[in-house]
Amino acid sequence: MTPRPEPAEVRTDHGTTSAAPVGTTPGTASAPGTGSAPTDAASATGTTPPPATGPAAGTASAPGTADAAGPTLRAESVVLGYDGRTVIDGLDLHLPAGRITAIVGPNACGKSTLLRGMARLHPLSGGSVLLGDRDVSTMSRRELARAVGMLPQSSIAPDGVRVAELVARGRYPHQGWFGRHSSDDDAVVASALAATGVADLADRPVQDLSGGQRQRVWIAMVLAQQTDIVLLDEPTTFLDVRHQLDLLDLLTSLNRERGTTVAMVLHELNLAARYADHLVVMSAGRIVAEGDPGEVLTSDVVRGAFDLESDVVPDPVSGTPMVVPRGRFHTADRATRPA
């Protein structure tokens, strides 16, 4: 694996574009201002931060858009479950404002449930979710919907609905009693369509679109909600690698340019490590590690959470940690592998 020498475009907080040779100054692509974090992930073994103790120091004090961003969303000793079966028992999570948080973990570890609980889609059996210093259970749903947007897993569009109309439904929490659309609403919808690159599909029925296009339309709907915080439950599922990157780039530019706090559940560890400022690793309803991806994603953590042997090497493109899993086969060292 040879690091590619050519420079890549990296967007900074202020929306300007600078050329930085990737791999030589790793860290620029993730959280600016946290450059002191260990960058060679492979060497940073055993530095698992203590779980569930609130935000890691490095990210909370991160400069830039984070200071300007709106209130933070955090869960305090929340208990979540289904039909009497407790999935999460007393968990704390702080979504750093103005940052991108990715939650990863094995199937059924409770990561989606946690996100749903934080968006008040799933009732809390205990604990509380705070927006700034307000308990969200004391807010009206519409008030919450103006502050926190959420894209659940697998949304189904009603028959025959067109792209612009679906995106316009994101305006719901901002509209008055009779749901009249105003010219402002049109402008927001147009902005969301443009931002997600689906403007030319505005008049197409949603069910005619490809999976990648459809997902962008749903994200446009959440953008039209104009919230400071956006939660997404596995937004890249069913997308090919190109569309996954497109989508994560889109969310990153949203974060960089508008200061939107983004939190998402992701399956793809390496993309999560590359795109997240703050990485949360969950297993069996607990947070086993969180913080800067460079510190968090170690082979010990991967083993603990996923029961999987892996090597963690620097991502040749972004310098963030990259998990190279070991299966039962094809595990020979390169040196000994027959040519």
Add this chain to the structure above:
Amino acid sequence: MLTSPTAAPAGEVTRTPDRARRRTLVLLGLVAALGATALASLALGVRDIHPAVVWDALTGWAAGAPLPGDQDHRVVVEQRLPRTAVGIAAGAALALAGTLVQGVTRNPIADPGLLGLNAGASLAIVLSSVVFGVASPLGFIWFAFAGAAAAALLVFSIGAGRPVRLALVGATVTALLTPLITITLIQSSTAFNLYRFWAVGSLAGVRSAALADLWPFIILGAVLAAAMAHRMNMLALGDDVATALGQRVGTTRVLSGVAIVMLSGTATALVGPIALIGLAVPHAARRLVGTDYRWITAVAVVLGPVVLLVADVIGRVALPHSELEAGVVAAAIGAPVLIAVARGRSVAGV
């Protein structure tokens, strides 16, 4: 940390016999229940007959002995035996048809009635009475059968290929036929009187002659339904998966349609439009043995007759001097079952 690849499947394997045993027990229990209800159906009624006498009557009849003068023997052999036979045949047919309809449409509220079959049969009967002057239940059985088949053909030809749409088309065809029925009923009091007694749904009256004519349809339909069960399992995963697994989905739909018409057309012709057995029995079966259509079919074919016979027996003994028709009792039994199923946790698992 290389876990043995056989560890997880081994766990699966050890659990399976439990489930199989449970299913077998359920089925055996239901067969026993069917035996008991059949006996009750032969023994109970306006005149209660001792089981020993019932047994004597049956063995005598089976041996071909001429009927003795004994009144009880006559009641058992001439009235209750045909009635029980019709109940078993119709119950099994309705339950099988319901299972097939729900499998094909993947819609939990689908039943032969919703697909317009009952409306088709009803219209045919009403018209046969007005146009051809048919006045006896025996006479309009073939009309009922043809009406159900015609309605099914219309529904399947418009709605085929789109499972959800099939139910909508069925409801619309019912919407089209029901007014035609009512308009005829308003015109003709003879038809109205004929219809209102048929429409309740009853096992009373001598329908054994009809059963003698129509049993091949039930056998054929049941065989076809049994053959479809395996295909339903794949169809439940969606058309694409079923196709990918090598199934000709269109063929499955057509064959199922044929079986549905045979089964529910015959049952409707025999006992009238008895609702809720076709709807509730498959749901109850799913609750008892899980999602495997082979087991659902096996359970439904036993559970259907049990429910219909129990309804009939209750109807016979509920009122002191008259009978409550089986259709009413079946609805009163079936509705709570359906509601209980609907309140269950995994109601969408169709």
Add this chain to the structure above:
Amino acid sequence: MTNSPANASPLTAGHDAIPGDLHLAVAHLRTTRRRRLGLVLGGCGAALAALGTLGLMLGDSTIAPGTALLAAFGAGDGGDLFVVQQLRLPRVLAAILVGAMFGLAGALFQSTLRNPLASPDILGIAAGASLGAVSGLLAFGLAGIAVAVSAFGGGLAVALAIWFLAWRRGLHSIRFVLVGVGFAYLCQAFMTWLLARADEREAASALLWTVGSVADIRGEDLGILAAGAAVLVLGVMAVARTQGPLALGDDNARALGVRVDAARVTTLLLAVGLVALATSFAGPVAFVALVAPAIARRVLSDGGPALLASTAVGALLTLTADLIGNHHVFGVTAPVGIVTGLVGAPYLLWLLATNERKERR
């Protein structure tokens, strides 16, 4: 998303930097949709006016259109004025009102339960009302307004029963529909049984009631019906806006700030109220609530709940059916409930069949 500035700029600068033409395009799409709705509503309105006039003109004595219209507004002389004011105008208004109520109720049921089959006909609410009326007529010997009250009670009782039985930590639409279907069959079975038990003549009159008719709604009855409908429609206007988000699924609706359970409960209460009220005066006019929203949604085809269009289509459907039934088109004088099915169903079938072909292509 590429890094090209063209794509990035809208984010940076908010909506000021949106290319003006995109803003216009979105506004244009919305206007187009509204114009389409306007066209459908206008068409229905014009057809209602034309058919309504026809309804005023036709009958035992034919009245010229001008005279009929003048008489409707209270001008004219003796005979014609009486016929129009006392007989024909109430019937036309009742048909429009009842049809609109059923159409609106059906649209509310279908959008809030997200099931195109969810209509009072299939959910057992109409059957409950019928059972209430039929048992009132046959078992308790009721007559007149008491039958209407009994029907209202029957419909409401069934709706509430469905509710309590379907409620399990929230109101899930599939449970509601399944329980409703169970009640539909149950009520139907008992109604058929009552009909079979009854004396022939009484059974025939009860059968007529179960068909649904707008022939005898006039004067005070019409006033009560209109007042009730107005109150319920006010309520509908308050919940109408939740229907769009609700169609996206419970999670999405909640994330958009809809109180899903409260919205669904309110919507269903209003829909049940509309159905029970209309049924108690007109009987269960068959299938308007099922067919009208299906037609309206397909004509508009914008994925919306089509509340207004369903109301208009329901009114048009019922008025047309009543004219046809009242004027011997099928060789008999048929109550409106018979004809609504005959008029609406073939059209819906045609729509389903042609849509099918389009999708296959």
